[in-house]
Amino acid sequence: MAPHTGYVTKLPAPPKFSFASDNVAGAHPLVLEAIAAANAGHVRAYGADPITARTEIAFKELFDHDVVTQFAYGGTGANVFALASMLRPADAIVCAVQSHINVDETGAPERALGTKLITIPTVDAKLRPQDLEMVKSNIGNQHAPQPGIVAITQVTELGALYSVEEIRALSDAAHALGMHVYLDGARIANATAALGGTREALRSFTCDAGVDAMTFGCTKAGGIFGEAVVFFNNAFTDRSIxxxxxxxxxxxxxxxxxxxxxxxxxxxxxxTLGGQANNAARMLFDKTSDISSLQLRTAPAANSMFPIIAKGPREQLQEWAHFYDWDVAANQVRWMTAWDVTEPEIDAFAAGVRALLA
Ligand SMILES: Cc1ncc(COP(=O)(O)O)c(C=O)c1O
Incomplete structure (x- = not known):
């Protein structure tokens, strides 16, 4: 494709890394080493091997709780698997309208589970206890899907974080209505790093806050593939395999x-890797937020931000470096950082943005 006017003259050399997503990155060397080590010999298949047994115990230690952990291939599949294990007949799932299960899974939960997603409009993809008021009237109405699960995402699809107190309040409200709480933790590494960076922090906003089951993402954090479903509530585990x-x-x-x-x-x-991705986002924010047209008002809570860039410069920038549109009508794009982004790459990206916009 011919470059747009200004491409050659204004933009410096493009960064080698992409700011499109966290799944554009490769895997961490220690993950590769672990895979190479796991390659030796024959072991029992389908999870009856010693590494799976050890890792299931490692998850119990991580949460300091008798959790049941089951591995799945990918994020969409893990969401479907976890939700299918939690749903009762005629149950519906309450989620933010922007949630991945609603907008980015090609309808997988509806198709695979035969369920209804009840979507709640939000500004930041976070649900609040008062959102459950909207579905209260369904309860006991034989003509309405029964609200069975509240599905939240931490970090949310709009880069926001729930605090411990927010998840606890939502869980309490859901449980009071006889619902269960599911957490999509595709970016649990980023959330944990942002909310204290310790195992205790992770527990505080998951099992200790009343979450019944979650996915624990690996791919975006620096793995190759695979997600874990962690059940805190053993009511769901007897048929989950x-x-x-x-x-x-x-x-x-x-x-x-x-x-x-x-x-x-x-x-x-x-x-560590979640923290690296978050720090990279913070650095990118610090190096670009003075460009007023981007409208980057608050520092990223984790590893993404959603600046505004008008169509012309946006197309030039996207031809030069890879990042996604978010809301085309609003000229909003998404910049997301992965665990391996380096400061020189952030400088290179920020320099291009500045050359075109500042
Ligand atoms: C919030 C969330 N959940 C789940 C996933 C996992 O999806 P995939 O099926 O692409 O692994 C993603 C990936 O973008 C995501 O952002």
Whole structure:
């Protein structure tokens, strides 16, 4: 494609890294080493291997709780698997309208689970206890889907974080209505790093705050593939191994997913990598937020920000460096940082943005 006017003259050399997502990055060397080590010999398949057994115990230690952890192939599949394990017949899932399960899974939960998503309009993809008021009248109405699950995402799809108190208040409200709480933790590493950077912090906004089950992301944090579903509430676990297979998430060579998690949990590597991605976003914010047209008013809570860039310069920048549109009508894009982004790459990206916009 021919470059737009100004491309050659204004923009410096493009950064080598992308600011499109956290899944554009490769895997961390320790994850690769763990996979190579797991490759030796023959072991039992479908999760009956020693690495999976060790990693299941590592999750119990991580949460200091008798959790049941089951691995799945990917984020969408893990969401479907977890939700399928939690749903009762005629249950619906209450979620933010911007949630990944609503807008980015090609309708997988509806198709695979035969359920209804009740979507709540929000500004930051966060649900609040008062949002549950909207579905209260469904309860006991035989013509209405029964609100069974509140599904939240931490970090949210709009880069916001729930505080411990917010998750606790939402869980209390949900439980009072007989609902359960599910947390999509595709970016749990970033959330943990942002909310204190310790295992205690992780527990405080998950199991200790009343979450019944969650996904614990690996891919975005620096893995290759694979997600973990962690059940805190053992009401969902007796049939979950069957559900996992039924929704096609049982990996035969399970050791290779488990090995990635073993590496991620060892010495809290996931927190370190989540922190690196968050710091990179903060750096990018610090180097660009003075460009007023971007309208970057508050520092990123984790690893993403959503600046405004008019169509012309946006297209030139996107031809030069990779990042996604978020809301085209509002000229909003998403910049997201991965665990491996370096300061020189952030400088290179910020320099291009500045050359065109400042
Ligand atoms: C909030 C959230 N949940 C889940 C996923 C996982 O999706 P995938 O099926 O692409 O692994 C993503 C990926 O972008 C996500 O952002």
């Amino acid at each position: 069957y559900v996992r297979k039924q929704v096609t998430q049982l990996h035969s060579k399970m050791r290779f997913i488990a090995a990635q998690y073993e590496a991620m949990l060892h010495d809290n590597l996931f927190i």
